[in-house]
Amino acid sequence: MNILICTYSITRTAGGVFDAVKDLFTNKTFHKHNLKIISFSDKHIDEDISSWKNIPIQLFKAGPLLYSRQMKRYMIATNADILHMEALWRYPHILMGIWSKYHTAPIICSPHGMLDPYIISTQGKIKRIISHLFFQKGLESVNCYHALCQKELEDIRAYGLKQPIAIIPNGINLPKTTKKYVKPDSNYHLLYLGRLHPKKGIDILLQAIATLKKENPNIFNNWIIDIVGWDHENCQTKLEHIVHSNNLKEIVTFHGGLFGEDKIKMYANADAYILPSHGEGLPMTILEAWSWKLPVVMTPQCNIPEGFEANAAIRIEDNVSSIKQGLQTLFNMSDEERISMGNRGYKLVSENFTWDASAQKMIMLYKWLTNQGEKPDFVYE
Known part of the structure; x- marks a missing residue:
């Protein structure tokens, strides 16, 4: 099968979407299928392109909102059995409508959470009008949407999209390293790792x-909060202001964006992880x-209810009071x-979130969309 994949970035610039x-x-x-990826050049290409192994990649120079006339021409001239679009709301999104004009091959789109009501609500009225004018045709051209979980399926439906939706979760590569890392101190470390973006909470x-x-000055005597991630639209300045104005400099450390061995070391040295996302x-x-x-x-908005069911996570809501209670529970x-809870999380991902299973489901979906197989039971119409 010939599969054309369009993704906004093939580097760490795309954050979690890059890894996924x-x-x-x-x-x-996918080794027995013919893949081709089209994407855009950025400053991390030389560092990250080798991680795609031997998949052919065609890169384009991006203009504002990733506009590229060259990518448009390339897609019009390229034949494939299926087009898989990764993410939304940039110029490649528009190209789904153009693809459907010149090709009969089906389109599958993976929004990666970009139809989440929180994201839509923060667009503003003018941006929503622009989105409708320029992006609606692309949304309507999709033959099947790929949701990562039941909640994302509901978000896609809430946006008014009626096409079939396949639920295929992300997977995980279990750590292979046997290297022992020496902790920098004797403290416990609570880790946040991801973009510094308002939606992350x-x-x-x-x-x-x-x-x-303020309520319990001694509770942080042996806990450090490590915040790892790259800045998004000057968000870090606002976060640092909260730290400085509340005298949290001895508790909270900003590490910037870390990747590769440095990222592994943060996980290896951590004692817990937190994501208070909206x-x-x-x-x-x-x-x-x-x-x-x-x-x-984590919050329920992280959309992994299995974590609560398996007692692998402490549930918090996306507000100060609930997060405070969650921290108290953890501490x-x-x-x-804590070790037992972490072990339950490991069991959960090793049994239910593997890339082998997700990749096999994606191939089943492709075969159904190209009339080479039966409709999978994870597709909802």
Whole structure:
């Protein structure tokens, strides 16, 4: 099968979407199929392109909103059995409508949480009007949407899209390293890793920490909060202001964006992971945290209810009071209790979130869309 994949970035610039798309299509299940990826050049290409192994990649220079006349011409001239679009709301999104004009091959689109109501609500009225004018044709041209979880299926339907939807979760590559990392100190470390973006709820996490410190100054005597991630639209400045104005500099450390060995070291040295997000698709970082046997503190908006059911996570809501209570619960747990929770998370991902299973389901979906197989039971119409 000839599969054309369009993704906005093949580097760390795309955050969790980079890992999700890369790990799916480099899975051995796809080795007997002909893949071609089209994307855009950016400053991290030289560092990250080798991680795509031997998949052919065609890169284009991006203009504003990733506009590229060359990509448009390339897609018109390229034949494939299926087009898989990764993510929404940039110029390649528009190209789905153009593809359907010149080709009969079906389109599958993976929004990666970009139809989440929180994301839509923050667009503003003018942006929503522009989205409808320029992006609606692309949305209507999709033959099947790929949701990462039941909640994302509901979000796609809530946006008014009627096409079939396949639920295929992200997977995880379990850590292979046997290297022992020496912790930098004797403290416990609570890790946040991801973009510094308003939807991630880092601001309310810091406010909860400040409130908890005022109420119980000794509770952070042996806990450090590590915030790892690259800045999005000057979000870090606002977060640092909260830290400085509440005298949290000895508790909270900003590490910037870390990748490769540096990222692995943060997981290896962590004692717990937190994601107080307002909205997600299916966050890779939580799966990664469980793969490192870390207990997790997360909101229901992270869309992995299995974590609560397996008692692998502490549930918090996306507000200061609830996060404060969640932190208290975590800090009051014994080492044995935290380790047991992390082990339950590891069992959950190792049994239910593997890339082998996700890749096999994606091939089943492709075959159904190209009339080469039966409709899978994970497709909902």
